Amino acid sequence: MVTQTTPDVRGSFYIVATPIGNLDDISARALKVLENSDFIAAEDTRHSKKLLNHFGIETRLFSVHDHNERDKVDYIKSLLDDGKNIALVSDAGTPLISDPGYHVVNGLRDDGYNVVPVPGPSALITALCASGLPTDQFSFLGFLPAKSKARKDIVSNWVNVPGTVVFYESTHRIIDSVKDINEVHGNQVTLSLARELTKTFETFLHGTPATILDMFAEDSNQTRGEFVVMASLKKDDVDEEEAKANEMLDLLLPEVSVKKASEIVAKFLDLKKNQVYKLALEKSKND
Known part of the structure; x- marks a missing residue:
């Protein structure tokens, strides 16, 4: 049976x-x-x-x-x-x-x-509630890719992500990650890094990516441990700058190459070259 x-x-x-x-x-x-x-x-x-x-x-x-x-x-x-x-x-x-x-x-x-x-x-919630960044909406990305290009691709997309972006990072990649964020968004993003949460050397580092990198340079101990990285992008400013960039690209692309148009717009508006290049490339594909 x-x-x-x-x-x-x-x-x-x-x-x-x-x-x-x-x-x-x-x-x-x-x-x-x-x-x-x-x-x-x-x-x-x-x-x-x-x-x-x-x-x-x-x-x-x-x-x-x-x-x-x-x-x-x-x-x-x-x-x-x-x-x-x-x-x-x-x-x-x-x-x-x-x-x-x-x-x-x-x-x-x-x-x-x-x-x-x-x-x-939960490290995610523990860090976010004490970060000083917006908590009404947030997106958790787990760990970012190990390679810089893949990481930058994700970071670039933050302009389309509502609220605060949160991810985990290791001591071995924290400097490279902050450098990539700085290269893509510069001072348009505010970071809060939570290190060694609930442990003896718990620390929160707060500021622009450049400011965080300066803190790392002044005290290498601040790069040790496991990190929760939180990022809040000034999306209104980004949207306004992007609108200006799009307007200029519309005028330039029929006359010059994608690379040349990107260089001109980036220099004129003081924007990151790779940020403008991606806009220009997308426009050229759609035309």
């Missing part, structure tokens, strides 16, 4: 936010779920083990990370089918926010499993 597991006897899958630095930020509910779960699925079991040891939690661990999570979906379903409860944690903060877990949660949702969020720390 074949029996089937019914949804009401399945275990639950908990998405548990853990501290991004200060261990006091963990919630009582998170501790309770971690302690009472049958298994904890961790991005890095060695890292999570330190957290669990600190709070005296002995729940069994197994790994779920970028390279194996697709393969773990069926295993997790089998545990849930047996009535086991599983908690998912990342190395820090809220799982799935630029961390593994999407493929697991997507697979569980598709098959009707019970997925329960246990809210708590």
